[in-house]
Structures are given as structure tokens and as C-alpha cells.
Amino acid sequence: MTQPPDETASLRLALAHVSKSFPGVKANQDISFGVRPGEIHALLGENGAGKSTLVKIIYGVQRADEGEIRWDGHPVEIPSPKAARKLGIGMVFQHFSLFDGMTVLENIALGLDEKVPAEELKRRIKAILDSYSLPLDPDREVHTLSVGERQRIEIVRCLLQKPKLLIMDEPTSVLTPQEVERLFDTLRQIAAEGCSILYISHKLHEIKALCSAATILRAGRVVATCDPRTESTRRMAELMIGAELKSIERPAGTGEARRARLVVSGLNMPGEPPFGTDLKTIGFTAYAGEILGIAGVAGNGQAELLLALSGERRTASNDAVKLDGQALGHADAGRRRAAGLACVPEERNGHAAVPDFSLADNVVLTARHRLPLAPSGLIRQGAVDAYAREVIQRFDVRTTGPAALAGALSGGNLQKFIMGREIGQNPEVLVVEQPTWGVDAGAAAAIRQALVDLAARGSAIVVISQDLDELLELADRLCVINEGRLSEARPVAGLKLEEIGLLMGGVHGEAVAADHAHA
Amino acid sequence: MLYLSPLIAIALTMLTGMLVFSAIGYDGFHAVKAIFLTPLLEPQRWADLGVKAAPLVIIALGLAIGFRANVWNIGAEGQYVMGAIAGTGVALLTHDMTGWWILPAMALAGVIGGAAWAAIPAFLKVRLQVSEILTSLMLSYVAVQFLYYLVRGPWKDPDGFNFPQTKMFSGDQVLPAIAEGSLVHLGVPVALLLALTAWFVLGRTVAGYAVRVVGRAPAAARHGGFDANRITWAALLASGGLAGLAGLFEAAGPFGQLTPQFPVGYGFTAIIVAFLGRLSPIGIVFGGLVLAVTYVGGEIAQSTVRLPQAATGMFQAMLLFFLLATDVLVRWRLAFRRGHAKVAP
Numbered sequence: 001m002t003q004p005p006d007e008t009a010s011l012r013l014a015l016a017h018v019s020k021s022f023p024g025v026k027a028n029q030d031i032s033f034g035v036r037p038g039e040i041h042a043l044l045g046e047n048g049a050g051k052s053t054l055v056k057i058i059y060g061v062q063r064a065d066e067g068e069i070r071w072d073g074h075p076v077e078i079p080s081p082k083a084a085r086k087l088g089i090g091m092v093f094q095h096f097s098l099f100d101g102m103t104v105l106e107n108i109a110l111g112l113d114e115k116v117p118a119e120e121l122k123r124r125i126k127a128i129l130d131s132y133s134l135p136l137d138p139d140r141e142v143h144t145l146s147v148g149e150r151q152r153i154e155i156v157r158c159l160l161q162k163p164k165l166l167i168m169d170e171p172t173s174v175l176t177p178q179e180v181e182r183l184f185d186t187l188r189q190i191a192a193e194g195c196s197i198l199y200i201s202h203k204l205h206e207i208k209a210l211c212s213a214a215t216i217l218r219a220g221r222v223v224a225t226c227d228p229r230t231e232s233t234r235r236m237a238e239l240m241i242g243a244e245l246k247s248i249e250r251p252a253g254t255g256e257a258r259r260a261r262l263v264v265s266g267l268n269m270p271g272e273p274p275f276g277t278d279l280k281t282i283g284f285t286a287y288a289g290e291i292l293g294i295a296g297v298a299g300n301g302q303a304e305l306l307l308a309l310s311g312e313r314r315t316a317s318n319d320a321v322k323l324d325g326q327a328l329g330h331a332d333a334g335r336r337r338a339a340g341l342a343c344v345p346e347e348r349n350g351h352a353a354v355p356d357f358s359l360a361d362n363v364v365l366t367a368r369h370r371l372p373l374a375p376s377g378l379i380r381q382g383a384v385d386a387y388a389r390e391v392i393q394r395f396d397v398r399t400t401g402p403a404a405l406a407g408a409l410s411g412g413n414l415q416k417f418i419m420g421r422e423i424g425q426n427p428e429v430l431v432v433e434q435p436t437w438g439v440d441a442g443a444a445a446a447i448r449q450a451l452v453d454l455a456a457r458g459s460a461i462v463v464i465s466q467d468l469d470e471l472l473e474l475a476d477r478l479c480v481i482n483e484g485r486l487s488e489a490r491p492v493a494g495l496k497l498e499e500i501g502l503l504m505g506g507v508h509g510e511a512v513a514a515d516h517a518h519a
Numbered sequence: 520m521l522y523l524s525p526l527i528a529i530a531l532t533m534l535t536g537m538l539v540f541s542a543i544g545y546d547g548f549h550a551v552k553a554i555f556l557t558p559l560l561e562p563q564r565w566a567d568l569g570v571k572a573a574p575l576v577i578i579a580l581g582l583a584i585g586f587r588a589n590v591w592n593i594g595a596e597g598q599y600v601m602g603a604i605a606g607t608g609v610a611l612l613t614h615d616m617t618g619w620w621i622l623p624a625m626a627l628a629g630v631i632g633g634a635a636w637a638a639i640p641a642f643l644k645v646r647l648q649v650s651e652i653l654t655s656l657m658l659s660y661v662a663v664q665f666l667y668y669l670v671r672g673p674w675k676d677p678d679g680f681n682f683p684q685t686k687m688f689s690g691d692q693v694l695p696a697i698a699e700g701s702l703v704h705l706g707v708p709v710a711l712l713l714a715l716t717a718w719f720v721l722g723r724t725v726a727g728y729a730v731r732v733v734g735r736a737p738a739a740a741r742h743g744g745f746d747a748n749r750i751t752w753a754a755l756l757a758s759g760g761l762a763g764l765a766g767l768f769e770a771a772g773p774f775g776q777l778t779p780q781f782p783v784g785y786g787f788t789a790i791i792v793a794f795l796g797r798l799s800p801i802g803i804v805f806g807g808l809v810l811a812v813t814y815v816g817g818e819i820a821q822s823t824v825r826l827p828q829a830a831t832g833m834f835q836a837m838l839l840f841f842l843l844a845t846d847v848l849v850r851w852r853l854a855f856r857r858g859h860a861k862v863a864p
Contacts, residue, residue: 312741334744345742354736364728365743377725 018067045217046440090158148179204233241442286460293475301484310343340428355407395420528841554816576807578789581758594655596786597662598633602763605632633763641755706768718800
């Protein structure tokens with residue numbers, strides 16, 4: 001905090017006593033840290049720890065109430081992202097702002113502050129792609145690209161401005177292991193050329209592999225600064241959540257014979273235009289007491305598969321989806337839920353939950369089929385509130401109560417609520433897509449533990465996730481979805497990471513896959 | 520703030536009306552006073568207010584259910600007319616009969632007539648994805664022309680000196696007054712009862728929940744097992760049925776027959792009522808009263824300040840205009856920037 005002046009002067013970015021409050025919340029309190037030139041600096045913290053607010057202050061989206069920001073030793077004001085870019089700060093957001101129907105070049109041109117002629121821009125993009133040996137075709141339309149390639153667009157967009165500080169917000173959450181490696185090579189090269197990188201992630205082993213300094217935030221304050229190369233991941237996680245991290249406990253099996261609960265066979269479904277993926281003869285069986293993992297890079301049919309299983313889209317054949325022998329392919333979402341097949345889609349806002357409804361109202365959305373919340377069509381508000389309160393308490397949802405609007409919760413908190421809402425109903429089969437996406441380490445561990453416990457009670461669980469670590473930790477068997485086809489499920493024990501990665505890469509990540517095949 | 524904007528809109532309407540009518544040579548202050556205050560200050564006008572508000576409230580309740588579910592029925596006027604026509608059909612068939620059952624039968628026919636007219640846009644929307652905004656609006660004009668045809672042709676009163684109008688309804692066919700000698704007919708308490716019912720259904724039942732969730736988050740509704748097509752049908756049938764009932768009440772109440780003057784635009788005015796009432800059934804009761812005030816006050820202003828009849832419509836339109844404008848400004852902040860827009864980061 002009180003660094004000698006000469007050291008502050010040598011820092012690329014230095015924050016001193018930065019505070020920011022919103023009505024009712026102190027998002028950042030007295031935050032001080034510095035990033036050296038060419039350093040890859042990790043910013044660690046749970047959801048709600050104040051990372052995004054801090055980054056928004058640095059990138060000029062929000063203004064600090066108090067404190068000072070120094071840039072190359074000089075105090076600066078950053079009133080807007082444009083001003084930030086002018087200083088030399090670039091940011092790659094977790095959610096890309098790209099137009100699917102436009103080409104890479106057009107997307108980059110749209111994001112630039114100054115107008116550059118198309119030919120000139122193309123030349124400059126090519127130069128960057130070459131110097132970082134990034135495979136990306138400027139004339140491809142975005143919807144044909146994999147997530148890794150889309151991320152490269154954002155990175156190129158930043159590099160075009162010749163940044164001196166690059167902020168990366170959770171950049172690996174949707175990448176295959178090979179893509180992650182490739183990204184790290186790029187980031188190391190960028191840093192080696194003198195550009196500082198502020199790297200935000202929950203994945204501690206990545207931070208260990210990539211970063212040379214880390215600032216850990218908790219509840220809006222800096223709780224520790226460390227060198228992640230020498231600190232253990234467990235210790236960093238504990239600093240982050242301020243408590244000891246619980247390992248997932250696997251209760252002893254129920255001793256039940258392998259009983260097939262969800263049987264999917266010959267599931268075909270055309271994707272919804274324009275960018276939907278067709279599902280092609282998908283088949284798998286989820287057994288009682290097991291967690292089946294479905295890996296895959298985003299956009300390979302995961303969302304479509306979830307809709308087909310939840311009943312939001314019906315299958316052509318009634319027998320394509322069977323729960324405990326009961327054909328449900330033609331049943332709607334409500335009937336499937338009543339039968340015990342519950343699903344949680346990836347998108348929280350507007351799909352799994354209604355943001356401008358209260359938590360209690362969001363309970364009615366999916367819990368009314370299995371719980372007596374509205375027998376005979378009249379909503380029993382008392383029972384609804386009681387169940388909402390139960391979920392909030394059991395899953396440690398940080399909120400004011402059942403009357404709070406779902407949209408007012410942070411992403412991780414809302415995810416805890418949604419997962420709790422489904423798990424609390426004791427479904428026979430639970431299908432979840434990205435159960436811990438954007439959720440902090442502590443909450444993710446709680447959600448995973450709840451899934452393991454539910455499986456131990458004899459339910460079958462299907463986890464569709466792009467996070468391989470999560471699948472390897474949770475799943476008993478694993479299959480991979482690629483271009484709407486599902487590979488055979490194989491026991492996780494004895495699976496090689498590269499193998500899964502190559503399956504995931506499929507045709508989409510051909511460049512990546514090819515590179516590795518030649519290596 | 521969202522609940523304050525109707526009040527701001529009313530204030531702005533009064534202010535602007537005062538300025539505009541002063542500018543073109545009327546006594547602006549007294550015009551606005553006559554339109555907005557006199558009907559409230561003179562107790563003998565209150566019955567009139569209730570009678571004018573009742574159909575507006577009944578129609579707006581149905582519209583609000585649809586609007587909540589993202590179903591934009593703009594053609595309540597047509598459903599209102601068709602409801603009146605269907606009810607009048609029953610009245611003409613039963614003209615020589617007596618019995619307590621005749622009026623309920625007419626009311627039922629009114630509901631069915633309005634709902635049937637709204638079923639056409641519902642079918643086109645669900646089956647062919649045709650915008651209900653266009654179809655329902657266009658069907659209004661068809662309904663009005665159909666009314667003109669009936670009162671000038673097959674339903675013309677043979678003893679009516681060739682005037683284009685139906686027979687006057689019989690004693691068992693008109694809405695009774697709520698008290699001896701009062702102008703206030705049965706439709707007024709029914710409107711209040713319907714408002715309470717709609718409030719209960721929207722807030723406390725799964726059906727009402729379905730309407731709200733389909734409108735707010737269609738994907739979440741599908742996830743929760745609600746069928747958006749079914750909600751579209753239900754919303755259009757409900758709003759058509761209520762508009763039809765309002766039409767029948769108007770025919771069997773103040774009119775007592777059908778004439779070419781029957782369509783006065785209540786179906787359109789009710790859209791303003793629904794928005795003024797924030798699409799909430801209780802709010803709509805107040806919204807209906809405000810618009811009723813402008814109708815009654817408009818008539819007062821015609822005789823006292825010699826304002827043209829069109830002034831009423833102008834005030835109502837200003838009300839909607841200011842309401843929509845304040846809603847936009849309450850929700851969004853204006854930002855003026857130079858240069859070309861950039862893509863948000």
C-alpha cells in the first residue's frame with residue numbers, strides 16, 4: 001500500500017486507496033495494487049468480491065468515489081472506455097460483443113475508435129495475426145467460428161490499438177485445453193513485448209501457470225498479494241473465499257445395481273435457424289447414482305440437446321426420451337418435470353429465471369409441478385415463499401429474501417438459487433448445462449457437492465459443460481458432443497486430457513487439432 | 520417513478536391543453552377546468568362518469584391481460600361492436616318474450632360475439648404468425664361496416680320511419696339501474712367486480728402467472744412448461760370477450776338499441792386506459808375514471824367554453840402521448856453525443 005515513490009513510478013498501472021460504493025453496497029474499499037510493465041497480473045476473487053467493479057473503474061466504465069489511479073507514474077482520470085483506450089488500456093470481455101452475421105473484419109472495424117480504410121485495416125490485422133501466429137481468417141463470418149476464434153477477434157481488436165495494458169476477463173471459461181494453451185502462448189508473447197496483462201479468472205492452476213503476481217480480493221478489499229508460482233492453489237482459493245475449501249466428498253454408493261433412469265436414443269432434431277445446430281441420432285443412458293458428463297465446445301448442440309431433454313422442444317419420436325421406461329418425447333416441459341426430469345439451461349436471465357420477477361415468483365416457474373405450490377391453479381403464496389426461503393438458506397444465496405428480484409442477484413448467486421430450486425425438488429433425473437458458469441470457487445464447490453449428493457440418493461445426473469476440469473472432477477463417465485453428434489460415453493478414470501480435447505475440437509477447431517496432430 | 524408517470528402525463532396534458540387553446544383564441548384556463556375539474560366537482564355528473572367509465576374499464580381489463588402477455592389486440596373496437604351485434608341479435612329474437620333469462624343470454628351472446636371476432640387474429644397469429652396488431656385493427660373496420668349494413672338493412676326497425684336503427688329493446692332487455700331513478704346501470708358494479716376478478720386471476724393464479732411470464736420472458740415461460748400459443752389464444756379470447764360484453768352493456772344500457780352512432784371509439788380509448796392504469800386491473804379503474812372525466816368534461820366544455828367536440832379526442836391523444844413520453848424518459852436517459860455511434864464495449 002505504501003510503496004516507495006520510486007517503485008510506484010516504475011509501475012505501468014498503480015491504484016491507491018480506490019473506493020466505490022453503490023446504494024447499499026461497498027463494492028471496492030481502499031484498494032491499492034500495482035501492475036509492472038510486461039507483467040501478467042492476476043486479479044482473483046469470488047463473485048461479488050468487487051473484481052468487475054474494479055476493472056470497470058480501470059477501463060473507464062465507472063468512476064471511483066475515492067482514490068487515485070496512476071498510469072506510468074502520473075495521476076490520471078479515466079472518464080470513459082474511449083479515454084482508457086487512448087491511454088493504452090485494452091479489454092477483452094467475458095462475453096464477446098460480436099455480430100454473428102458479419103465478418104471478422106467488419107466486426108473489428110465496428111469496434112475501432114478511428115475510421116480506417118478496409119484494405120489498410122486488413123493489412124494491419126494480417127500483420128498482427130502473423131506476428132502472433134494466430135490462425136484467423138478476416139473474411140469469415142463470425143457465426144462460423146469457434147469460441148476460441150471469436151476470442152481472437154477481440155484480442156486482435158485490442159492489439160490494433162497497441163495497448164500497454166490488456167485486461168482479460170475470464171478468458172478461458174469456454175475454451176478447449178488446446179485453445180487455452182494457444183491463448184497462453186499468445187498472452188506470454190504479448191507480455192514479453194512489454195504489454196502488461198491484468199488477468200481475471202477463477203481457475204487457479206491457470207493463474208499458477210501464467211501469472212507472476214496476483215492480487216486477491218474479498219468483499220471489496222484486497223486481502224492478499226502473492227506470487228502464484230510459489231503459492232499453492234488451495235491456499236489461494238482459501239484466501240479468496242476466506243474459509244477453508246471443502247473437497248467434494250463422494251458418499252459411498254447406495255449399492256444399487258446399475259439401473260438405467262434416463263435413456264435417450266435416436267434423438268434427431270433440426271436446429272433452429274439461422275445458427276442452430278442439428279442434433280444427429282443422439283443416444284446415451286444415465287444410470288441411477290451416476291453423473292454423466294457431456295463435454296464440448298460451445299455451439300456444438302449443447303443448447304439444443306438441453307431443449308430436447310427439457311421438453312421445450314418435443315422430439316419426433318415419443319420413445320427418443322425415456323425416464324424409467326416412460327416415453328416422454330412428446331411431453332411438454334411441465335409433464336416431464338412432473339415425471340421427475342428436471343433441466344437447468346445455461347442462460348440464467350430470461351431462460352432459467354425471469355429477471356424482473358421476485359425469487360418467490362421464480363420458484364413458481366419450475367417448482368409447481370412437483371411441489372404443492374399451486375394445487376388447483378391457485379398459487380399458495382405461503383408455500384411458495386417458504387420454499388424460496390428454504391432454497392435461499394440451504395444454498396447460501398446472498399439476498400434480502402424471497403421478495404428480491406432475480407435480476408438484482410449477482411450471476412453466481414442467481415445460479416445457486418436456480419440450482420437449489422431444482423435440486424430441492426429431488427428430481428429423478430437432473431440435466432444441467434454449465435452448472436457453475438461464472439460462479440465463484442466457493443459457490444461452485446457447493447453446487448458440485450449438491451450434485452454429487454443428489455446422485456448418491458439414486459438420481460441420475462447429466463452435466464453438460466464446457467469446463468473440462470469440472471467434468472473430470474464430477475463425472476463418472478464422459479462423452480463429447482461435436483457438431484450435434486454425441487460420442488460414446490467412457491469412464492472418466494483413465495481418460496487422457498488430450499484425447500478429450502481432440503474429440504472436442506472436432507471439425508470446428510481444425511487448425512488447433514491439426515497442429516496437435518502434426519506435433 | 521413508474522407509477523408517478525401517469526400523474527405527470529395528466530399534468531402535462533392539462534398544461535399543454537391550456538397553452539394550445541389559449542393560443543388559438545379560446546379561454547384555455549376555463550377549458551381545461553371544464554374538462555378535468557368540473558366533472559369531479561359537480562356531484563350530479565358523477566353518475567355520468569360511472570356510466571362512461573364502465574365500458575372503458577371492462578375493455579381495458581381485457582386489453583391489459585393481452586398486453587401483459589405481449590399480445591397486442593388493437594381491435595377492441597371491432598370486438599366491442601361485434602359483441603353488441605351478437606347481443607342485439609338475441610334481443611331481436613326474444614323481442615316478444617319475457618323472462619329474467621333474456622338479459623343474461625344477451626350478455627353471453629355479447630361475450631361470444633366479441634371473442635369470436637378476436638378468434639380470427641388469434642388463429643392467424645398462432646397458425647401463420649400474422650401480426651395481431653394489423654389483423655385485429657383491420658377487423659374493427661369490418662365490424663363497423665357490418666353494423667352499418669345491419670341497421671340499414673335486415674335489422675332496420677320497420678316502425679322506425681326509415682331511420683337506420685333497430686327496434687328499441689324491451690324492458691327485460693335493458694340493463695336495470697342500480698337504484699330507482701339513477702342513471703347508473705348494472706354495468707358499473709359489474710365493471711368493478713370484473714376488475715377485482717382480473718386482479719385476483721393475474722396475481723394469484725397459475726393462469727395469471729402464465730400471462731405475466733409469457734410476456735416478460737418467453738424462453739423462461741417455455742422452460743416452465745407454459746405454451747405461448749395457448750396464452751395467445753386465451754389472451755385474445757379474454758380481451759375479445761370482455762370487449763364484447765362492454766359492447767352489449769352499452770347497447771342494452773345508454774343506447775337501448777343499435778344505431779350507426781353506436782361505435783364511438785371506446786375500444787381505442789380503452790388502450791389509453793390500459794396504459795394509464797399501468798396494465799394493472801386496479802389502476803385501470805382509475806384510468807377509466809380519468810378518461811370518463813375527459814368525455815364528460817368535453818361535453819361541458821362544448822357548452823360553456825364553446826370548445827369543438829374534437830377537443831375531447833385531442834386531450835385524450837395528448838394524454839397517451841405524454842404518458843408514453845414520460846414512460847420512455849423515466850426508463851431511459853437521453854444522451855447526446857457528437858460523431859458517429861460506436862459499438863458498446
